[in-house]
Amino acid sequence: MSGAGKGLALAAAVTVTVLASTGVWNPFPQMWSWISTSGPVAPGARWQQELGGTPQSVAIAGDAVIVEYRTSVEAYGLTAAVPLWSSDADWASIAGKGSDAVVVTGRLLTKGYQVLDPRTGVERRSDTTASAVWTYQDAIVDLSCSGGDDCRLTAWDPKSGTQLWSVGTGSIGFVLDAANPDLPDTRRLTTDDVDDDVAGPPVLPGLLGIPDDGQVRVIDTATGKLVQTVRPERDQRVAVVGGRVLTVTGTPRDGTCYYGVVATAPPRNAVVWQRDGLNLRTAENGSDCEQGRDPAGGYNVVLGVDPYGREVLINGYDGRNLWYGDKDSDVVAVNDAYAVIRKDDTLRGYSYSKGKAVWRQAGTSAALTPHAVIVLGKNRVTALTPSSGAVRADVRTDAKIFAVGPDGMIAVSGRDMAYLAFS
Template sequence: MAKGSAPCVKCYLAFALVVVIVLAATGVWNPFPGLWDWVNRSRPLAEPDVTWQQRVDGAPQSITVTDRAVIVEHRLTVEGHSLTSGNQVWEHKADWAAVAGTGTDQVVVAGTLLVKGYQVLNPATGALLRRDEAAVAVWTYRNALLDVECAGPRDCTLRAWDPRGQQPRWTAQLPGMGLVLFADNPQLLTSRPLTARGVADDAGGPQNLPAALGFPIDGKIHVVETRTGKVLQELKEEQHERIVVLGGRVFTLVATPRDGACYYTATAHDPVTALPVWQRAGINLRTADRTGCAQRHNPTGGPNVLAGVAPDMRETVLDAHDGRVLWTGAAGQELRAVDDRYALTRSADGTTLQAYALPTSTPAWTRPIDDDAQIALTRYAALVVTRKPDRVVALDPATGTELANLRTSAEVKAVGPAGMVIGEGREIGYVRFAGADLPAPAVTGPGGVDPGPTCGGVKQESCPGDGSKDG
């Protein structure tokens, strides 16, 4: 065949493309949506596959598992997803959001930065339950919601609410909060948990309201008893001191520099009488930096326990209320996670996870782990995260029974009573724990059930029976 008579491949491709475009324009056949779905299809987050997987609008700020919904906080919105299907049920414009309550009393509290007030929403439907127009800060707990409103620079009122309450339980007068307190859950003077890479710091959700709280205001610590709202003390830290409030006690933690070392003393006071109740010397609660013993951090531990290092370098867990030693490690044993019920440790050789039910000196269960495994503890599951190979394992804290075992590079974002949410980038997925029951469908109105993706939020039509303006 002559050189000039070869078939024109480019001409045939151009002609085929024109035919496809004509067919799509006339509605006869349109391959483009399916093609785009194939290109945009998400790869599975884990193996075995998760119960459901969804792509959300941007990397989440935080995620919380509630009784019937998964609450996803973004930079400008908060949204609720069905716990059963993962479908987005509602969306609400907000700069910040947090969850309070437990079970059917749970609520989502949402607001706008630099704007007073907040909204209390139903987690399952997004319906507005209560609106506040004056509060400048909110704290969320499993059994309460606290907020503070200020009539002037030196005149503020702290209020405690039931999560779904319409009237405050009590109010307390405090001086001006200043600019350090705003939005949701500003830091108070209490213990800080041990953390792990691969697990969100707030994966366990809200804690119970402590018996007393310490509010830092204008260089002083105001101690508030949370049953009646009585302001018990107004304290000021002295040199080398740090004051924190936990376990129903007010602690004066002293780190004194001497001979190139830091010498530690922890004294627990009764918040009502201000009298010392117990004292321990030599326990390093990880409050001080190496230089000058300056205590810039809250002590490590849980809501009612303190975790530190004894003078003989063995790790120790103390009962914050009465000072009892709840657990002491062996030489080289490392405490990796602790709460009021359990302590999770790594053996001295780094190859064994050991779980202790406090107070006890004998492990309740053990499990082999990699030497680089990260360990975390939540109310409903102990977590072991490894990389190379990527794996996430959820365990029953009491027995060590496997609740989930996944091959995944995703992070654990939130843990609930029946499962956990893992996420990577914009992808989130729900993993139901072994033996967990399916949640009841979320009711959105008379006779209505979980509407899936067909209603709620600014991108979809309004859900039936939902009275909130923003979905």
């Protein structure tokens, strides 16, 4: 650069600095915003919003998007990501469904919780005694204990806040706290590219199993009554699935573990169905009889493996085979109506009611939600109609899918959140 050019550049820099310092014109914030803005989460997103941190969870509640951080919760409008409200909380969970959904928040190591309107953040109901809360489409269930030996499980209507039932559960031998602590039911199949709670809150099951110092107290959620208390043997594991109490027994013999499953109906403990040789993958190691996990599956369906290495999906209520695979097929997602089966590089959507595959799609993994099947490929996310495989969205993105609603899904990449609308 010539001496004259250097002089002009220096003069321009001095002029800009003077204008900025006097408040006449400051280009630096705009320049920094341009430099620091990340690229699009996915092409064609209806909106994209930069978040204040990395979210713990993101959920759709009616026409609001609820973002949970480590120590706070905030809400945005679903239509255009307009900020709605924020609140200090250590955890948040969604109860209810659609326009009747509510946000349940609370603090760790602090009893009680709040039920908030998802659109305004206004408190609808609060509790000061509960140590644990479970959220469902049709109920909020909380556990309160007085002195550790007098505990009650209470169900509430999410929309009206009225009490549905309350039942004493005796003492609880260890602490159940915060939102949705693990219960002895099914262990859902998940994938790293989709949040574990992408399907939203489930329907309240007919029976709930509450763990209590080595035993399980079984609650009938229709009547709000304690109907059975089960204490499994050392070689057994109990899970409450599909309105039945499943007892899985693992017997070590000949260097391996032989499994058997018995499903009973409380309160009389009548046997409804049973299977010998059915492995529900309750042990970390197939030859280890120490059962440290819940049965694989989801909702009212359990996923097992027969003695020949073939996977089978079973209705937990009556023991019917919903699908029986071959040695080259494996189940990657399941709910009460459909399963996604992978074989080679192809995924198939299997309908239990029709007894056949209703769609096929290339992909590596998938997640089932009430509104769409999320199929994942290499840097691609495809949303399909569960019953037919019709494409609702097909985008190139490496973002993680956190929530799926009736009309679109929420994707998050780093601190950027985007709404991908269905066509």
